[in-house]
Amino acid sequence: MxxxxxxxxxxxxxxxxxxxxxxxxxxxxxxxxxxxxxxxxxxxxxxxxxxxxxxxxxxxxxxxxxxxxxxxxxxxxxxxxxxxxxxxxxxxxxxxxxxxxxxxxxxxxxxxxxxxxxxxxxxxxxxxxxxxxxxxxxxxxxxxxxxxxxxxxxxxxxxxLAAPATALAAAPLQNELDATRTQLQQTEEKLKALENQQAKAAADKPSTPNSSEPKTLSREQREAAMEAMLSE
Incomplete structure (x- = not known):
């Protein structure tokens, strides 16, 4: 052999x-x-x-x-x-x-x-x-x-050795989701601060019987403000 x-x-x-x-x-x-x-x-x-x-x-x-x-x-x-x-x-x-x-x-x-x-x-x-x-x-x-x-x-x-494709794809998506949540939380805090400032200004201003000035932001105002802050 x-x-x-x-x-x-x-x-x-x-x-x-x-x-x-x-x-x-x-x-x-x-x-x-x-x-x-x-x-x-x-x-x-x-x-x-x-x-x-x-x-x-x-x-x-x-x-x-x-x-x-x-x-x-x-x-x-x-x-x-x-x-x-x-x-x-x-x-x-x-x-x-x-x-x-x-x-x-x-x-x-x-x-x-x-x-x-x-x-x-x-x-x-x-x-x-x-x-x-x-x-x-x-x-x-x-x-x-x-x-x-x-x-x-x-x-x-x-x-x-390659990790499962789902695990590789999930990591960046989770990071992006966390960043978005943080941004939304910061935007919500800004909106609350803006409403508080408006409420304080309204309280300091002498009221009139016909006054129709809102003490809080309307839904349209909140949406517009949030959109502007997110685009910053």
Whole structure:
């Protein structure tokens, strides 16, 4: 079994060496496909996957200071797997409760690389943003993602697992509502002060039998005053 894997790796190395010129004319996505497709089913350490410049450069840029931790975990993966357009690696610790774990995914349809890293009780998602799309994950990682999303985790770097959309939308609306309530309360206080001033002025002024001057603001006056104060 070991010999078979080594032979496959050797043949892969020879085939890549013989195709250097054609590969140079390929686009980034085509180059990744041509390199990863023959590696499916092989140990990433045997094929030196993490030492390939196109892989290492993208992972370094994507993960920053978390590169070494992620690669160390991914080196425990048994083989590179494929699910439709998704090529992925999952560390052997993925199913172990409480263990540090990592998963790497490359989407052939969008040429997007994404990483899920769970270390030190903190879970983060890293995903290339050039596609403008959310990362797509293989079935094997879906349950892992669900569990991670249910666990509160402080920032580790990269993008925090997305909070529910309703919670994100409710925060600014609540802030706006609180501000409106405060403004209305201040306006009501101004109206009361204005009525008190008018009542005091009417009390100080000698009354006449035919006097029809109101001691409080009418409904129309209150509405007009409130509108003017809110527009200030």
């Amino acid at each position: 070991r010999l078979s894997v080594l032979l496959k790796a050797a043949l892969l190395s020879l085939s890549l060496s013989a195709c250097v010129a054609p590969l140079l004319t390929m686009g980034p996505g085509q180059l990744m496909w041509a390199m990863l497709k023959p590696m499916v089913g092989l140990d990433p350490n045997t094929t030196n996957l993490f030492e390939q410049p196109v892989i290492k450069t993208r992972m370094t840029s994507l993960l920053g200071p978390h590169y070494d931790t992620t690669v160390s975990l991914l080196r425990t993966a048994g083989e590179l797997q494929q699910e439709g357009p998704l090529f992925y690696l999952v560390s052997r610790t993925a199913e172990q409760t409480g263990a540090d774990k990592a998963g790497l995914v490359w989407n052939a349809d969008s040429n997007q690389m994404s990483v899920l890293l769970s270390a030190n009780d903190q879970t983060r998602v890293f995903s290339e943003s050039h596609t403008g799309k959310a990362a797509v994950w293989p079935d094997e990682m879906q349950g892992w993602l669900t569990k991670a999303a249910q666990q509160p985790a402080p920032p580790l770097g990269g993008a925090l």
